[in-house]
Every structure is written in structure tokens, then in C-alpha cells.
Amino acid sequence: MDALETFVVESAVPAEAEAYRSIVADVISELMLGGAIGRIRIVLRPEDSLFQMAILLRGSQPPVRLVDVASLGYGVMERKEVKISIREEKYLPKLLEKLWARYGRGQVLQPERNTLIIRQDHDPEKEIVSLGSMLIADPKEGLQSRLIEMAIRSTPEGFRVRYHAMKENSFIFVASEDTLKPAWIQQAHQMLAELQEEQ
Amino acid sequence: MAAVLEPYIYEGGIHKHTLITELLEDLGGYLIQKIPAATEVTLIMLIPKKDVPLIEELGTKLLGKLTSAPLTGTEIAVVSPTLAAHHLPHSACDVAEHLRRDGANTNMIGLARGMGRRVALSADYERRLINEHDIALFSFGTFADCIKNKKPKLFEGIDIPIIATGGPDLRTEDVPNADVYVGNIGRVAHRLRKSEELSSLDIMNHKVAEVVGLMREDMSKDPLSVLPPRVMKEIYEQIPQIEQVLTPAPVTLQLDGLRVKLPYAEFHKKVEDLQFDEGTRLIELARVLPSKMKNYILIKIKRESEVGFAI
Numbered sequence: 001m002d003a004l005e006t007f008v009v010e011s012a013v014p015a016e017a018e019a020y021r022s023i024v025a026d027v028i029s030e031l032m033l034g035g036a037i038g039r040i041r042i043v044l045r046p047e048d049s050l051f052q053m054a055i056l057l058r059g060s061q062p063p064v065r066l067v068d069v070a071s072l073g074y075g076v077m078e079r080k081e082v083k084i085s086i087r088e089e090k091y092l093p094k095l096l097e098k099l100w101a102r103y104g105r106g107q108v109l110q111p112e113r114n115t116l117i118i119r120q121d122h123d124p125e126k127e128i129v130s131l132g133s134m135l136i137a138d139p140k141e142g143l144q145s146r147l148i149e150m151a152i153r154s155t156p157e158g159f160r161v162r163y164h165a166m167k168e169n170s171f172i173f174v175a176s177e178d179t180l181k182p183a184w185i186q187q188a189h190q191m192l193a194e195l196q197e198e199q
Numbered sequence: 200m201a202a203v204l205e206p207y208i209y210e211g212g213i214h215k216h217t218l219i220t221e222l223l224e225d226l227g228g229y230l231i232q233k234i235p236a237a238t239e240v241t242l243i244m245l246i247p248k249k250d251v252p253l254i255e256e257l258g259t260k261l262l263g264k265l266t267s268a269p270l271t272g273t274e275i276a277v278v279s280p281t282l283a284a285h286h287l288p289h290s291a292c293d294v295a296e297h298l299r300r301d302g303a304n305t306n307m308i309g310l311a312r313g314m315g316r317r318v319a320l321s322a323d324y325e326r327r328l329i330n331e332h333d334i335a336l337f338s339f340g341t342f343a344d345c346i347k348n349k350k351p352k353l354f355e356g357i358d359i360p361i362i363a364t365g366g367p368d369l370r371t372e373d374v375p376n377a378d379v380y381v382g383n384i385g386r387v388a389h390r391l392r393k394s395e396e397l398s399s400l401d402i403m404n405h406k407v408a409e410v411v412g413l414m415r416e417d418m419s420k421d422p423l424s425v426l427p428p429r430v431m432k433e434i435y436e437q438i439p440q441i442e443q444v445l446t447p448a449p450v451t452l453q454l455d456g457l458r459v460k461l462p463y464a465e466f467h468k469k470v471e472d473l474q475f476d477e478g479t480r481l482i483e484l485a486r487v488l489p490s491k492m493k494n495y496i497l498i499k500i501k502r503e504s505e506v507g508f509a510i
């Protein structure tokens with residue numbers, strides 16, 4: 001499943017659905033959920049004060065380890081330095097935090113934007129192996145809270161009566177300003193089933 | 200009879216900008232607001248109509264730019280259904296910013312319970328606060344059904360002109376009780392900077408200016424007994440404490456009055472006793488009221504027909 005391979009917003013007035021799609025797209029990109037969502041379908045019925053959303057998540061992405069985003073090598077051998085050249089800068093802040101915790105702030109040098117030098121006393125070869133398997137980021141982390149944040153932000157604000165169902169790889173959200181009818185929730189589950197059937 | 204004053208904004212370097220303010224004073228114009236920002240300065244001013252070329256000439260010499268600012272001297276309430284991230288900062292703040300570019304002073308008002316369809320409502324305090332302004336601009340969302348059928352109940356109790364903005368392209372007649380409806384400014388989650396978005400904001404400014412023009416025309420039939428900028432000048436000269444007020448516009452002009460950002464309890468006597476060269480005091484020409492906004496002072500100037508004379 002590709003990222004956002006299905007992204008449909010339905011409403012009685014096509015122009016309004018289109019406008020709402022742009023809002024949801026903005027919210028998704030703001031919360032960096034683009035990579036996590038595979039298929040999403042939203043149905044809006046302002047005349048009934050109803051908002052239904054079904055999301056199918058992409059297969060969980062593997063956690064990111066240091067070897068995936070950087071190459072490790074030796075610095076000055078006499079001083080047992082380890083050199084890290086990072087390829088994806090977005091992981092740098094998290095990496096630095098972990099390195100500081102492990103070696104202390106004074107021992108981690110950054111002579112250049114994408115290069116880190118670590119001063120340490122252990123055998124550099126072993127250190128490189130153990131650093132390489134260091135967990136830097138887990139895409140699953142915070143996904144649940146970001147999904148809920150996305151649902152709340154994209155719903156019209158007055159729709160404060162909410163239903164949600166979250167499973168391993170799916171998320172259903174129904175909101176209204178009146179009491180939710182069982183049929184509405186049923187429809188949302190139906191929407192999810194249709195998303196799952198899509199090839 | 201006072202000279203006809205034209206509103207303009209000057210944008211230029213801070214170097215030698217006092218030449219402009221001095222010339223303006225000599226010509227009998229009024230400096231409404233001065234906004235210095237590092238090496239740049241923005242001057243919002245009222246210039247006597249026949250002397251505009253003089254200021255323009257000096258401005259060009261100082262490499263600045265003089266543009267007409269039709270909303271100068273108005274205080275506009277930009278009302279958003281709530282202060283949640285659904286409405287702010289985009290598009291309500293973008294709307295307010297665009298109005299300020301034409302010289303208006305704007306106040307953002309977020310209602311406590313303005314969201315939703317059936318549940319939307321406004322409180323008495325909020326309505327009175329909005330009514331202190333010249334114009335109320337309501338920033339609405341995406342759905343035509345809400346804007347036509349549900350949201351207009353927020354207009355109840357608002358007796359100043361109402362402008363509504365929203366996403367769908369509706370006619371003003373479709374929105375009950377709104378004086379003007381401006382479309383294509385609905386709910387968005389990004390800053391309004393695409394060309395079509397900016398052009399809708401330009402249309403909005405144009406329509407607001409039309410409403411202001413009508414209000415000014417209406418007022419000219421029974422003019423104010425004293426011009427608000429004249430009162431502002433006297434406040435700056437006679438109440439030195441106004442210099443210590445840190446808000447961007449310590450005295451905010453309205454079409455028919457002013458908001459003075461000094462505590463009412465302490466200063467209302469001084470404001471009432473403002474002396475004019477003609478020998479009258481402000482209390483004879485205006486009502487000095489406690490404002491609903493913080494503990495500020497609100498001045499509403501009486502009409503010539505009520506006072507019997509104008510200065």
C-alpha cells in the first residue's frame with residue numbers, strides 16, 4: 001500500500017468537499033502523518049452535523065537504527081575516536097540527544113553539519129557495532145496520539161460528540177454535535193471495510 | 200470648517216522620517232499611528248487633501264512610499280467562532296492583518312461558544328464588546344449550509360455593520376442580516392499566500408472600504424461635533440501619561456469616537472476635562488464611557504445636531 005493512495009472527501013457540494021480535502025491535507029502534513037496513512041475516506045454531511053472518517057494505516061514501518069541513516073567509521077585512531085556521517089539530517093537532533101546521554105556532552109563533537117566525532121575509551125570497533133544497532137526513532141511512537149490529534153483538528157469544531165475505534169492498522173472516527181446514531185457508526189465501519197477491500 | 204482629510208500610509212526608512220511628521224504637523228494633518236520596526240517605519244496619517252502632493256514629494260525624496268489607506272480611523276472587530284486552532288491563526292488572523300494593511304485597527308475576538316451549528320451562541324458581554332467597534336467581521340468556515348442557516352444567529356444583537364467571510368461563493372442576500380458577504384476566505388490550515396487567496400482578501404478590503412465609505416457619507420449628513428483625530432491630539436498634549444502606555448495604539452480612532460487605553464477609574468475625569476482652544480470641554484461634545492475591553496475608556500462623540508455647534 002502506498003502512502004495516501006486513496007484520499008477521498010465526500011460531501012453534497014463538490015466544491016466544499018474539495019476545500020475540506022485541502023484542510024485535511026494540511027493537517028496530515030502538519031502532524032507528519034503522510035507516511036503512516038495508506039487510505040483515508042471522509043464523509044461530511046453538514047446538514048446532519050455529521051463527520052465520518054475511516055483510515056487504513058500502512059503496514060507498520062520498521063524502527064530506524066543508526067546504520068540505516070548514517071555511516072560509521074574511525075576518527076583519529078590514537079584517540080579511539082568514532083566518526084559518524086549522517087545522511088538524513090532529520091534524525092540528527094534525536095541522535096545527538098542519545099549520544100549526549102551515553103557519552104556526555106563534552107565528548108560529542110560536531111566539526112561539520114553532518115559529521116559527528118565521539119571521543120571515548122573503549123575499543124572503537126566494538127563501539128561502532130553497538131552504536132550501529134542503536135535505536136534512533138520509532139515511527140510507531142506517538143502515532144496514536146497524532147492520529148487522534150489529526151481527527152480532532154480536522155473535524156468541524158462544534159462536533160463535540162465523538163466515537164472512535166482504533167485497531168492495529170485502522171482508525172475510525174465519527175463526530176457530531178448531536179447524539180450519535182448507531183447507523184452512523186455502522187456506516188463508518190462499512191467505509192473501513194470498503195477501504196480494506198480496495199486493491 | 201476643518202479641511203478635508205485624506206488617509207494615507209507612509210512606509211520608508213526611519214532615517215529623517217521626522218521631517219514627514221513635522222511637515223504633517225505644519226500642514227494641519229494628524230499622525231494616527233507610528234510603527235517603527237528596526238530601520239523601517241510605518242506612519243499612518245490623515246493629510247489635508249490639497250497638501251497630499253507635498254508629503255508625497257518629500258516621501259519620494261526620502262525613498263519612501265505613500266499609499267492611500269481607506270480604512271484609517273476605523274476599529275474593526277474580527278470575530279472568530281472560538282479561539283481554537285480550527286479558526287486561528289488562519290484564516291482569521293490573515294484577514295485581520297490584511298485589514299490593517301489598509302490602515303484599520305483590528306481587534307481579534309474569539310467567542311466562548313460560537314462553534315457548531317445548533318449549539319452556536321454569543322454572550323451578552325461579547326455582543327456589547329463587539330458593538331463598541333465600527334464594523335464587525337465574522338470569519339466563518341467551509342459549508343454554505345452553516346453560513347446561510349445556522350451561523351447568522353451570531354449576528355443577533357449586533358447593531359454595527361456586519362461583514363461575513365466564508366469559503367463558498369454566496370451572494371450577500373443569501374446570508375441573512377449580513378451587510379456584505381465575501382467568499383473564498385474559508386477555513387484553511389495554512390497561511391493565505393496563494394495569488395487567488397490574496398486576491399479574495401483584496402476584494403474583502405475593497406468591500407469593507409465601501410461599507411466605511413457609506414458610513415462616512417451617512418455621518419456627513421449630521422457631522423460629529425469634533426473630529427476624533429483632533430481629540431486624539433488633545434489627549435496626547437494634555438494627558439502626558441498616555442506616553443507610558445505600551446499598547447501599539449494607545450489611542451485608537453473610531454469613525455465616531457476613540458478608545459483611550461488608560462484605566463477608566465483613574466483617568467476619566469481628565470479625559471472629560473480636555474480643553475479645546477474654542478473654549479469647550481470634551482464632556483460637552485462627547486460621552487466618556489467605560490469600555491468593555493479591559494478597563495479602557497471609550498469616547499463616543501456627539502453629533503452636531505445634539506450639541507448645537509461643531510468645532
